[in-house]
Amino acid sequence: MNIPFATFERMHAAIRAEMADAFESVYDAGRFIQGTECTKFEKEFAAWNGAGYCVGVANGLDALSLAMKALEIGKGDEVILPSNTFIATVLAVNYVGATPIFVEPDETTYNMSGSGLEAVISVRTKAIMPVHLYGQAAQMDEITEVAGNHHLYVIEDCAQAHGAAFQNRKVGTFGDVGCFSFYPGKNLGALGDAGAILTDNPDLADRIRSLGNYGSDRKYHHIYKGTNSRLDEMQAAFLRIKLRHLEEYNEERDKIAKKYRDGIQNPKIRLPQIGKNRNHIWHIFAVLCEERERLRAYLAQKGIETGCHYPIALKDQPCYQNENFASLPIARLIAAQELSLPLFIGMTDTEIEYVIDALNAFK
Numbered sequence: 001m002n003i004p005f006a007t008f009e010r011m012h013a014a015i016r017a018e019m020a021d022a023f024e025s026v027y028d029a030g031r032f033i034q035g036t037e038c039t040k041f042e043k044e045f046a047a048w049n050g051a052g053y054c055v056g057v058a059n060g061l062d063a064l065s066l067a068m069k070a071l072e073i074g075k076g077d078e079v080i081l082p083s084n085t086f087i088a089t090v091l092a093v094n095y096v097g098a099t100p101i102f103v104e105p106d107e108t109t110y111n112m113s114g115s116g117l118e119a120v121i122s123v124r125t126k127a128i129m130p131v132h133l134y135g136q137a138a139q140m141d142e143i144t145e146v147a148g149n150h151h152l153y154v155i156e157d158c159a160q161a162h163g164a165a166f167q168n169r170k171v172g173t174f175g176d177v178g179c180f181s182f183y184p185g186k187n188l189g190a191l192g193d194a195g196a197i198l199t200d201n202p203d204l205a206d207r208i209r210s211l212g213n214y215g216s217d218r219k220y221h222h223i224y225k226g227t228n229s230r231l232d233e234m235q236a237a238f239l240r241i242k243l244r245h246l247e248e249y250n251e252e253r254d255k256i257a258k259k260y261r262d263g264i265q266n267p268k269i270r271l272p273q274i275g276k277n278r279n280h281i282w283h284i285f286a287v288l289c290e291e292r293e294r295l296r297a298y299l300a301q302k303g304i305e306t307g308c309h310y311p312i313a314l315k316d317q318p319c320y321q322n323e324n325f326a327s328l329p330i331a332r333l334i335a336a337q338e339l340s341l342p343l344f345i346g347m348t349d350t351e352i353e354y355v356i357d358a359l360n361a362f363k
């Protein structure tokens with residue numbers, strides 16, 4: 001049996017007619033940037049998450065960097081972020097000219113908690129940037145408490161966590177800004193690049209919107225040296241349809257994850273843990289195995305494709321060799337041992353059981 005790591009085929013087959021209608025409607029309306037689809041999506045996505053405002057942007061990296069620009073974070077400032085994340089989180093800090101400061105994640109949830117934050121806060125610290133990695137919320141009560149005590153901004157990287165909650169409150173609504181990516185493979189994915197930010201602060205929302213639209217507050221009137229980062233109409237129309245299915249998609253992912261968690265029993269494989277007071281939307285089903293490469297090759301031989309998020313710790317990336325990052329053993333351990341199992345909408349019980357049996361038979 002061949003099982004892909006991820007595929008859109010089954011999800012997209014089921015919504016084909018709705019998506020085709022959305023395409024035609026935008027096509028016929030003839031307005032492709034800053035039209036009604038974008039405005040409607042922004043309203044719907046803000047409401048779905050329980051946030052005051054949403055601003056669509058071109059991608060998740062821009063969401064993060066525009067949020068920092070709008071908060072006037074730049075050269076000379078420090079931003080604290082987890083040592084294990086996708087490189088975009090760090091690149092956003094690099095792009096605004098600020099200095100990234102890594103903290104190690106909690107070893108059980110792979111996510112940021114309050115511990116370790118105080119030790120790295122300096123007079124230059126401007127913000128804490130938790131990442132809700134793999135689809136699980138970071139320890140937001142502790143993080144917001146530390147941020148409050150030190151008057152720091154909180155910028156959430158929610159790119160992997162659309163609908164993940166902490167104490168029944170959705171991620172993206174704890175900090176000053178929540179930043180989302182709608183890269184096709186995310187739990188809420190466009191048919192191309194797209195992103196958005198959430199905030200309860202109307203001035204901040206205006207600033208981000210303006211920065212992403214050449215810094216203009218009205219046509220040909222530029223109050224900032226902005227950039228071009230907008231959510232286009234076609235993607236907004238597609239996202240509106242997928243947003244209506246998101247809860248059901250996240251529930252389906254949870255059912256698959258539950259089968260994995262109940263079924264996989266192999267002392268060589270460490271299953272993901274869910275922290276207290278939160279759900280998990282399973283963007284990635286991440287297991288740890290000391291013999292990751294041997295396990296990966298073994299599964300490939302059985303037709304099971306896997307992923308790895310991410311194989312090289314950020315500190316060890318070629319582009320960061322001249323930086324003075326602290327020693328980060330947990331990030332390195334995750335990079336060396338993490339393996340992502342297949343998990344996608346439309347996965348059948350037979351496929352799930354095939355993966356479970358293969359993992360249990362690994363010696």
Ligand SMILES: *Cc1c(COP(=O)(O)O)cnc(C)c1O
Binds near residue numbers: 060088160180181
């Ligand atoms: C995908 C991702 C991003 C970047 O999103 P893009 O839309 O690809 O720019 C940022 N942070 C994390 C954690 C991500 O997974």
